[in-house]
Amino acid sequence: MVPSPSTSAPAETCGPVLPGSVCAVKLRCVFLLKCVSRRVCVCVCPVSYVERGRQHRWRCAQVTFTCPTEASCQRWVAGIRELLAANASRPRRLLVYINPYGGKKQGKRIYEQKVAPLFARAGVSTHVIVTEYANHARDHLRTEAELKQFDGVVCVGGDGMFSEIIHGLIWRTQVDGSVDPGCPDETLSPCSLRVGIIPAGSTDCICFATVGTNDPVTSALHIIVGDSQAMDVCSIHHNNTFLRYSVSLLGYGFYGDVLTDSERKRWMGPARYDLSGLKMFLTHHYYEGTVSYLPARGILGTPRDGARCRSGCVVCQHNGQLLSEKAERYETENDGEWRTIRGKFLAINAASMSCACPRSPKGLSPAAHLADGTTDLILVRKCSRFNFLRHLLRHTSKDDQFDLTFVEVHRVRRFRFTPRHCQSDSDLELDLRENNKGQIFSQICTDHPACGCAPAYSSWNCDGEILTHTAIDVRVHCQLIKLFARGIEELESGLCVTVT
Ligand SMILES: Nc1ncnc2c1ncn2[C@@H]1O[C@H](COP(=O)(O)OP(=O)(O)OP(=O)(O)O)[C@@H](O)[C@H]1O
Ligand SMILES: CCCCCCCCCCCCC/C=C/[C@@H](O)[C@H](CO)NC(=O)CCCCC
Ligand SMILES: [Ca+2]
Numbered sequence: 001m002v003p004s005p006s007t008s009a010p011a012e013t014c015g016p017v018l019p020g021s022v023c024a025v026k027l028r029c030v031f032l033l034k035c036v037s038r039r040v041c042v043c044v045c046p047v048s049y050v051e052r053g054r055q056h057r058w059r060c061a062q063v064t065f066t067c068p069t070e071a072s073c074q075r076w077v078a079g080i081r082e083l084l085a086a087n088a089s090r091p092r093r094l095l096v097y098i099n100p101y102g103g104k105k106q107g108k109r110i111y112e113q114k115v116a117p118l119f120a121r122a123g124v125s126t127h128v129i130v131t132e133y134a135n136h137a138r139d140h141l142r143t144e145a146e147l148k149q150f151d152g153v154v155c156v157g158g159d160g161m162f163s164e165i166i167h168g169l170i171w172r173t174q175v176d177g178s179v180d181p182g183c184p185d186e187t188l189s190p191c192s193l194r195v196g197i198i199p200a201g202s203t204d205c206i207c208f209a210t211v212g213t214n215d216p217v218t219s220a221l222h223i224i225v226g227d228s229q230a231m232d233v234c235s236i237h238h239n240n241t242f243l244r245y246s247v248s249l250l251g252y253g254f255y256g257d258v259l260t261d262s263e264r265k266r267w268m269g270p271a272r273y274d275l276s277g278l279k280m281f282l283t284h285h286y287y288e289g290t291v292s293y294l295p296a297r298g299i300l301g302t303p304r305d306g307a308r309c310r311s312g313c314v315v316c317q318h319n320g321q322l323l324s325e326k327a328e329r330y331e332t333e334n335d336g337e338w339r340t341i342r343g344k345f346l347a348i349n350a351a352s353m354s355c356a357c358p359r360s361p362k363g364l365s366p367a368a369h370l371a372d373g374t375t376d377l378i379l380v381r382k383c384s385r386f387n388f389l390r391h392l393l394r395h396t397s398k399d400d401q402f403d404l405t406f407v408e409v410h411r412v413r414r415f416r417f418t419p420r421h422c423q424s425d426s427d428l429e430l431d432l433r434e435n436n437k438g439q440i441f442s443q444i445c446t447d448h449p450a451c452g453c454a455p456a457y458s459s460w461n462c463d464g465e466i467l468t469h470t471a472i473d474v475r476v477h478c479q480l481i482k483l484f485a486r487g488i489e490e491l492e493s494g495l496c497v498t499v500t
Helices: 022-027 070-086 107-121 136-144 159-176 205-211 216-224 254-263 266-283 314-334 385-393 425-434 437-446
Strands: 011-013 037-039 042-052 058-067 093-098 125-130 152-157 194-199 229-238 241-246 249-253 287-295 339-351 375-381 407-419 460-462 472-483
Touching (some): 042 070, 107 194, 107 216, 136 159, 152 159, 159 472, 241 460, 249 254, 249 287, 254 266, 254 339, 254 460, 266 385, 287 375, 314 472
Parallel strands (some): 093 125, 093 152, 152 194, 194 472
Antiparallel strands (some): 042 058, 229 241, 229 472, 249 460, 287 339, 375 407, 407 472
16 A cells, blocks of 8 residues: 555555546546656645535545556546546636625635635636626626637626626627527527626525525536536516516515615625515515416426426426427417416516525525526515515425415416506506505505605516616526536435536
8 A cells, every 4th residue: 555645635546446436436526637746656646526515515625646656647647637628518718707896795805715726726717807897797798808718707796796797698699699689579599608606795596596505616616617507598678678687586576675775775785685675574565567477388397396496407408498499389379378467466576596595595486497498477466464474484494485375476488567557548447447446546646655655666676686667578588598507416415426
């Protein structure tokens, strides 16, 4: 047995190790290889690999191989380097944007201390831009960035920063491919560059829902090993004018009001959402309007089937293929099947993914899928404070948040919302006939906010940004973007099963 080198990791002999043995499992995850020293007849070679920890965390571990001769050590090093070079999914050059003001303002420190050293060890080169103002990253990606030089884009920040990045990338991809990004009926071209998220925000919902944790080291390792996870994107239009894209939550009513209120408290950091959440829960505003939607037909999965979207999800694979092959026919077949619901709502939420985050580990729609071409439209009708609290608390417990008489959920491909004050004259007349005097009074009070009555309209929270319009048309674009992630893994604890 060769003596251990003076590193913290245990030594293993290279000679008898054959592919298929334990070391070969680890070698699949190798991202660093360097022959560091030579002892008398012994070559020492530390190899870094990924080790799974608890709660979906990944860590970089090291194993030290020793070889009896320098020649055999070099053969091993060359062999492993060749394998790594042949792996086309691993990025070699990345464009990194850091928001220094997201979350607890730790983005720069997190990147420099936790991520940059890992990229350097893995031989990934980077071009780093620390943003100087909001939309800096978006505008740079739209017009200036030389994207051909890079294998991916990395976003250091929260959901808002990620939103900037995808707005820049999607726009650029459409313009480069001569597609009109402003038209709601256009089939958008998918972005070829993958996006990596190093979480440094307040909610980090997109990172959490695609990786299973909001841990910067784990995300860096997913980028290094070259993971890929497709993701749906919703385009949002108002009167045929493009407003924004959304990948996680589009929320009117409760979540719109929480966001509006919390923006005034940005100085508080992530705690602003707790305070505004409590305030808006107590305020208990409801809003009137009309929701029309195109139900998703012929696809696998329903919002209440309990099937979670996990790594290698068959629902996403099946539906993704169905939509890409039959997109045209599918849209035409479904035209005319629009359904309409008119009512008073405490919240209207569209979750294009589970929206799991540390505040709500299973998310707003636990069975929503990352890449199935649909969004889960959740309507929470006017109810008592007590009942609304029951619904909200179910975001944090195991109970079904949709198993309540005042909540309904529909898996949809497209939906529209019109607040009551924007409805056409004929619609309003219909409402006046249907409704009683008290409701007419609430409409009148819209125009007289000084009287202290409830406001008639809320705002849309679009992935943490406020939309400028309330009447919107939302369409899901199946698998428009790709992330350096693999979806949440469901593994038996302690098992390493990545041998492929
Ligand atoms: N240099 C900058 N100065 C000011 N604002 C910036 C800068 N760079 C980016 N931004 C903006 O900061 C906003 C918030 O950033 P980010 O999403 O990173 O953090 P957060 O809002 O705290 O987290 P989360 O979105 O996860 O709740 C984004 O909308 C982004 O456009
Ligand atoms: C009385 C209180 C009961 C407690 C109920 C807790 C429920 C928590 C659900 C959290 C759901 C977050 C959905 C994610 C939305 C993100 O796209 C967005 C951008 O980061 N974050 C917010 O809008 C931030 C929204 C934060 C809302 C609290
Ligand atoms: Ca989806």
